[in-house]
Amino acid sequence: MVKPLYQPNTDQITLPGVLDALSDPVRLDIVLQLDADGEARCSAMGEHGSKTNLSYHFARLREAGVTKTRIEGASRLIALRREDLEAKFPGLLDTVIANAKGAKSKAA
Amino acid sequence: MVKPLYQPNTDQITLPGVLDALSDPVRLDIVLQLDADGEARCSAMGEHGSKTNLSYHFARLREAGVTKTRIEGASRLIALRREDLEAKFPGLLDTVIANAKGAKSKAA
DNA sequence: ACAATAGTTCAATAAGTGTTGAACAGATTG
DNA sequence: CAATCTGTTCAACACTTATTGAACTATTGT
Numbered sequence: 001m002v003k004p005l006y007q008p009n010t011d012q013i014t015l016p017g018v019l020d021a022l023s024d025p026v027r028l029d030i031v032l033q034l035d036a037d038g039e040a041r042c043s044a045m046g047e048h049g050s051k052t053n054l055s056y057h058f059a060r061l062r063e064a065g066v067t068k069t070r071i072e073g074a075s076r077l078i079a080l081r082r083e084d085l086e087a088k089f090p091g092l093l094d095t096v097i098a099n100a101k102g103a104k105s106k107a108a
Numbered sequence: 109m110v111k112p113l114y115q116p117n118t119d120q121i122t123l124p125g126v127l128d129a130l131s132d133p134v135r136l137d138i139v140l141q142l143d144a145d146g147e148a149r150c151s152a153m154g155e156h157g158s159k160t161n162l163s164y165h166f167a168r169l170r171e172a173g174v175t176k177t178r179i180e181g182a183s184r185l186i187a188l189r190r191e192d193l194e195a196k197f198p199g200l201l202d203t204v205i206a207n208a209k210g211a212k213s214k215a216a
Numbered sequence: 217a218c219a220a221t222a223g224t225t226c227a228a229t230a231a232g233t234g235t236t237g238a239a240c241a242g243a244t245t246g
Numbered sequence: 247c248a249a250t251c252t253g254t255t256c257a258a259c260a261c262t263t264a265t266t267g268a269a270c271t272a273t274t275g276t
Contacts, residue, residue: 015211019204020131024234025124042253053235055254060233074243074252089207091199096127099197103123132264150223161265163224168263182222182273 005069006062010084013065018089021064027057028100031080034067035097039079041072066093113177114170118192121173126197129172135165136208139188142175143205147187149180174201 022028029048034040045054058078061067065084070077085093130136137156142148153162166186169175173192178185193201 015204015207016131016133016136019127023124023128023131026234028124043251049234050236051253052237052255056234059254076253089210091203092207095199095203096123099123099200102197134264151221158266159223160225160267164264167224184223 005071007068008063008065010065010088013084013088015089015092017064018066018085018092021061021066022096024057024060026053027061028096030054030057030061031066031097032100032104034078034080039070039077041075041077043075113179115176116171116173118173118196121192121196123197123200125172126174126193126200129169129174130204132165132168134161135169136204138162138165138169138186139174139205140208140212142186142188147178147185149183149185151183 022031026048030045033045033048037044042051042054042058048054049057058067058069058076062069062078065081065088067078068081070079080093082093130139134156138153141153141156145152150159150162150166156162157165166175166177166184169186170177173189173196175186176189178187188201190201
């Protein structure tokens, strides 16, 4: 039996939900890496925390509509839902990512 | 003895902090009203919740660096920290406000 | 001084958050 | 099949959150 792997469709995505998903430093880091890499497998994000904890944050991002997950063999490939987010909240994701990058470079 | 009324200075404002402050529907409503009215007294926001609860949300917004509070007699006047936020996270506040307005008009 | 007004603070509560380690399920490889 | 790798689920935990009502402080008006 296959997992449901719930992802909201575009009209179920809410602004508070997205902002909440993006309001955690770990998740913001994940989003930054997804922005840079395009699509990443979970195993490529070990720097951001423990396996279990990452799984939790991946679920938060996915359930908020920020990411989509594709299963490939034993791995899962995660990517940002760029078009959906842009359609629903124009400019939001890009602005947050740009500012997160800025904050990171200044934190050096 | 006067209250401290803590407000972070610009370099203490964090992106996760701001996003978290904006990730609550009540606070988003407050921000929308502040955007429309420029400066508002607490008593003018009774529609968004009880007195006590609003006081809590005002504090969250203020402590996150999203708003500043000015005391005028027995009232408090709340306003967005537009310049500070724009300097620290360019475009962020405007984008969030624009999308919150959009979400609100669609929710009719 | 008394009462009304504006808003905060406090204590309490129910629900949610981020984190961890152990156990689990599915795919891949020996 | 057994071992392994990828990632999720579960139970537990300490902590935070949003909300409420009662008590409080400060200001304004009578």
